[in-house]
Amino acid sequence: MSMKASTRQVDGVTIVDLSGRITLGEGSVVLRDTVKDLLGKGQKKILLNLGDVSYIDSSGIGELVSAFTSVRNQGGELKLLHLTKKVHDLLQITKLYTVFDVKDDEAGAITAFGK
Amino acid sequence: MTAPQRVSYRMESTLESVNKAEAMAEQFSSQSGFDEDTRSGISMAVREAMINAVLHGNGYDPVKSVKLTFEQNGRELIITITDQGKGLDPAEVPDPLAPENLMKQSGRGIFLMRAFMDEVRFRKVDPGTEITLIKRLQNNDLDPQEAST
Numbered sequence: 001m002s003m004k005a006s007t008r009q010v011d012g013v014t015i016v017d018l019s020g021r022i023t024l025g026e027g028s029v030v031l032r033d034t035v036k037d038l039l040g041k042g043q044k045k046i047l048l049n050l051g052d053v054s055y056i057d058s059s060g061i062g063e064l065v066s067a068f069t070s071v072r073n074q075g076g077e078l079k080l081l082h083l084t085k086k087v088h089d090l091l092q093i094t095k096l097y098t099v100f101d102v103k104d105d106e107a108g109a110i111t112a113f114g115k
Numbered sequence: 116m117t118a119p120q121r122v123s124y125r126m127e128s129t130l131e132s133v134n135k136a137e138a139m140a141e142q143f144s145s146q147s148g149f150d151e152d153t154r155s156g157i158s159m160a161v162r163e164a165m166i167n168a169v170l171h172g173n174g175y176d177p178v179k180s181v182k183l184t185f186e187q188n189g190r191e192l193i194i195t196i197t198d199q200g201k202g203l204d205p206a207e208v209p210d211p212l213a214p215e216n217l218m219k220q221s222g223r224g225i226f227l228m229r230a231f232m233d234e235v236r237f238r239k240v241d242p243g244t245e246i247t248l249i250k251r252l253q254n255n256d257l258d259p260q261e262a263s264t
């Protein structure tokens with residue numbers, strides 16, 4: 001039920017590989033702490049890989065919105081990568097799909113970040 | 116078709132109860148004959164209603180509990196979630212799809228319940244709020260023999 005986040009660097013972009021569920025409680029806290037930690041280190045180009053995220057609830061959606069806003073407010077960029085069908089549909093019905101910059105290809109996502 | 120069944124639980128105001136209720140919703144909706152996508156939506160609606168009850172209604176108060184009831188009758192699944200909080204007026208919850216609310220961190224729970232269920236009702240009780248979630252079986256959810264009757 002828990003969520004795991006691991007980070008790696010590719011061409012100045014921090015890729016956060018998330019797996020599990022982003023839900024009220026631990027999942028949301030892991031995401032929040034990870035993004036806060038990255039911003040604290042000055043890493044402002046963040047690509048959240050949601051390929052292994054099986055489920056997001058309203059709290060998880062709120063956490064994604066909050067992460068997006070925090071990064072943008074610090075002059076950075078946050079993009080989403082590899083949405084599962086469930087997460088894709090959820091972002092569609094909440095009208096957030098067009099707010100987030102969603103990518104299907106990691107290499108393409110990395111080049112899409114501003115230099 | 117499964118026999119009509121009604122089961123009630125008294126749940127603690129904890130996050131664990133939210134997860135348990137979600138798992139129970141998956142189980143009951145499976146027994147009722149809903150397909151995988153529909154089951155997933157029902158489970159999410161129950162999760163959101165439970166979060167509402169445990170967090171916003173009861174405020175994680177260990178003295179307060181949540182009553183959770185599943186009722187299946189072969190035509191629909193009815194789930195009732197009752198908290199002991201101050202009471203919720205859904206009309207006071209802002210539309211999360213309005214441009215000014217789109218980037219808010221919270222306020223999407225009721226919207227998601229309505230998105231995945233056929234009917235969502237709110238009723239003030241004393242004390243608290245009762246949320247009723249209803250999902251009807253479509254003909255193509257039923258087995259062929261059942262659908263032809």
